[in-house]
Amino acid sequence: MRTKTTIASLLAATMLVGAGTAQAETLRLLTWGSYAPEELVQKFEEEYPDIDVEVTFSNNEEMIAKLRATGGAGFDLAQPSHDRIYAAQLEYDIYKPLDLSKIDTDAMQPSLLDGVKANTTIDGEVYAVPHQWGTSGLMADVTKAPDVKGWDDLCNPAYKGKTSMRLRRTILLGTAFSMGEDPFAAYADLDKYQQLLDKVADKLIECKDNIKAYWKGGDDLSAMMLSGEIVASETWDSTAYKLFDQNKNIVFIPPETGALAWIDTFAIPRKGEADDAAYKWINFVLRPENVTIMSASTGAIASIKGAKELLPEDKKAAVNAAFTDADIDNLKFFANIPPGVEDMEGKTLEKIKAATGG
Amino acid sequence: MVQKDVRRLTLILLFAPFAMWIALLIIVPHIGMVALSLREKVAPRVYEFGLGNYIDFINEPIYWNTLLRTGSMSLLVTALALLIGFPIAYYIAKIAGNRTRGALFLLCLIPLWVSDLIRAFGWILLLRETGVISTFLQWSGLVSGPIEFLYNDVTVIIGLVYTVILFMIVPLVSTLDGMDDSLVEAGYNLGGSGFTVLRRIIVPYAMPGIVSGCIVVFMLTAGSYLTPILLGGKNSSWFTEQIYDQFITRFNWESGAAFGFLLLAFTSTVIWLGLKLSGQTLANTVAKS
Numbered sequence: 001m002r003t004k005t006t007i008a009s010l011l012a013a014t015m016l017v018g019a020g021t022a023q024a025e026t027l028r029l030l031t032w033g034s035y036a037p038e039e040l041v042q043k044f045e046e047e048y049p050d051i052d053v054e055v056t057f058s059n060n061e062e063m064i065a066k067l068r069a070t071g072g073a074g075f076d077l078a079q080p081s082h083d084r085i086y087a088a089q090l091e092y093d094i095y096k097p098l099d100l101s102k103i104d105t106d107a108m109q110p111s112l113l114d115g116v117k118a119n120t121t122i123d124g125e126v127y128a129v130p131h132q133w134g135t136s137g138l139m140a141d142v143t144k145a146p147d148v149k150g151w152d153d154l155c156n157p158a159y160k161g162k163t164s165m166r167l168r169r170t171i172l173l174g175t176a177f178s179m180g181e182d183p184f185a186a187y188a189d190l191d192k193y194q195q196l197l198d199k200v201a202d203k204l205i206e207c208k209d210n211i212k213a214y215w216k217g218g219d220d221l222s223a224m225m226l227s228g229e230i231v232a233s234e235t236w237d238s239t240a241y242k243l244f245d246q247n248k249n250i251v252f253i254p255p256e257t258g259a260l261a262w263i264d265t266f267a268i269p270r271k272g273e274a275d276d277a278a279y280k281w282i283n284f285v286l287r288p289e290n291v292t293i294m295s296a297s298t299g300a301i302a303s304i305k306g307a308k309e310l311l312p313e314d315k316k317a318a319v320n321a322a323f324t325d326a327d328i329d330n331l332k333f334f335a336n337i338p339p340g341v342e343d344m345e346g347k348t349l350e351k352i353k354a355a356t357g358g
Numbered sequence: 359m360v361q362k363d364v365r366r367l368t369l370i371l372l373f374a375p376f377a378m379w380i381a382l383l384i385i386v387p388h389i390g391m392v393a394l395s396l397r398e399k400v401a402p403r404v405y406e407f408g409l410g411n412y413i414d415f416i417n418e419p420i421y422w423n424t425l426l427r428t429g430s431m432s433l434l435v436t437a438l439a440l441l442i443g444f445p446i447a448y449y450i451a452k453i454a455g456n457r458t459r460g461a462l463f464l465l466c467l468i469p470l471w472v473s474d475l476i477r478a479f480g481w482i483l484l485l486r487e488t489g490v491i492s493t494f495l496q497w498s499g500l501v502s503g504p505i506e507f508l509y510n511d512v513t514v515i516i517g518l519v520y521t522v523i524l525f526m527i528v529p530l531v532s533t534l535d536g537m538d539d540s541l542v543e544a545g546y547n548l549g550g551s552g553f554t555v556l557r558r559i560i561v562p563y564a565m566p567g568i569v570s571g572c573i574v575v576f577m578l579t580a581g582s583y584l585t586p587i588l589l590g591g592k593n594s595s596w597f598t599e600q601i602y603d604q605f606i607t608r609f610n611w612e613s614g615a616a617f618g619f620l621l622l623a624f625t626s627t628v629i630w631l632g633l634k635l636s637g638q639t640l641a642n643t644v645a646k647s
Binding site: 061062064065068088090091092093168208211212213214216223227228229339342343346349350351353354355356 | 600606
């Protein structure tokens with residue numbers, strides 16, 4: 001269906017160009033699932049009739065892999081998380097610097113904007129601006145697992161066989177924090193970070209016995225949680241909010257060591273061909289009236305001032321049920337991943353997956 | 359003279375698509391893979407020629423354990439597919455009547471009309487703790503609490519056998535189809551028992567089908583990705599998952615390419631060994647089936 005419309009619109013576009021009446025442009029967006037709700041895309045195309053939006057859904061790793069394969073061609077706007085810009089740019093040269101004068105940066109929340117800028121500036125050029133942010137933390141069914149407070153509670157024998165996590169870097173970092181360490185500080189000294197990773201691996205291998213299964217995506221996590229097969233899990237907050245909608249006992253719990261916060265950004269691939277359209281999209285989706293539509297679809301909070309008030313009512317209720325102001329102050333923003341760390345963490349995850357101790 | 363040229367031209371034209379397919383989609387990408395796998399990363403955007411990726415593989419027990427695990431489970435799947443598939447194929451080819459034969463063959467093909475992913479999800483719906491089988495067992499009073507059938511190696515093997523068994527049945531049916539019934543009758547007339555007839559007449563006759571079926575099934579299983587990932591549990595690693603991780607999550611294309619090549623080399627070696635040990639050659643089995 002989608003391909004059909006795409007082909008149709010491509011044909012229409014070619015015909016328009018041929019007739020010389022209008023210059024049709026295509027904005028090829030590489031983003032997360034739910035980050036380009038149909039409603040917004042249509043609204044955008046109505047406002048800019050000469051731009052067609054083509055959306056590809058992906059995740060952090062696949063975005064970088066896709067852009068790396070083509071040297072940054074094939075897409076006009078990408079949305080990796082803020083910690084995935086710096087090293088990827090240094091290693092593979094896949095983004096181009098942004099022209100900040102074309103972006104309405106005044107509307108953005110200064111702390112988020114400055115944070116992303118600081119993380120993504122190379123040789124004085126800024127490569128990304130924030131779009132929206134959210135956290136990774138825990139969720140639990142409070143009637144069945146009332147005592148879930150920190151990352152290590154997933155390994156609590158009281159919930160044996162009834163917890164889950166995703167075997168990715170988030171759980172490594174969360175476990176490190178729960179052991180009283182600061183993994184982001186350890187990035188500076190990779191030998192020290194390796195020692196920390198080894199300790200984390202031991203802990204998580206020991207914990208394996210307690211885990212029912214590692215979840216791989218929001219859908220299988222939701223199915224396990226809603227059916228009651230698991231009572232607590234590591235999660236993205238947006239997934240927890242969606243479940244809260246269906247079962248008020250399932251709440252998002254910021255771990256006591258602080259929920260891990262990510263900021264998804266806008267970055268322009270090096271060989272992007274529709275920069276102007278990309279800037280238009282960036283400014284368009286950050287307009288207050290559009291933020292509400294976006295947040296309803298993603299469950300994440302936009303990077304503009306007063307964004308929390310712009311959340312749709314159900315999401316606002318879920319956020320308020322999950323976060324106190326102290327929790328917000330305690331957020332741990334993902335630090336830039338230095339070159340090499342990705343590989344060390346990957347090895348650690350393999351070690352945990354392959355261990356048969358549990 | 360002209361006729362000879364025409365014949366040659368026909369041959370070239372008929373052969374060209376195949377040659378291009380082999381060259382462009384198999385040989386060229388593999389040369390690229392080998393070249394990629396022989397690069398070592400020394401610094402961002404700086405690469406050197408070297409065998410580092412292969413040495414890493416040998417030095418890291420996790421990697422070759424996963425490869426051996428994948429290999430041995432694939433062999434088990436192949437054996438199970440043969441054991442289950444042979445009677446089915448024999449029934450379709452020899453016992454069923456002409457009309458039922460077509461219908462049975464069609465029934466075997468139907469699962470292939472559904473994608474791999476959907477079939478795996480089907481198994482998940484059946485086997486999960488709150489799934490159909492567990493609920494049915496509780497309802498019938500056979501068990502008291504919910505049982506988890508999912509997320510272990512047995513499930514992976516069941517899922518894989520289900521996915522690949524068709525590729526065992528099809529070549530077996532076509533070989534057995536060509537066997538003259540009088541061969542079997544002669545075997546019995548000469549005083550052979552059912553087992554002797556199977557061992558001395560049917561199996562040797564079906565050998566081309568068995569060998570090609572086994573090769574296809576083994577290759578498909580060792581290279582499958584979705585089924586082991588979706589049905590496997592927290593301890594079940596599969597080598598293709600390892601390759602995916604290298605390429606996608608670790609951005610390490612060089613060692614991903616090396617792993618891909620190692621998987622190809624490993625499966626080829628296993629098949630070569632299998633042929634040697636069973637005293638078969640490709641020429642007198644696969645080429646005949």
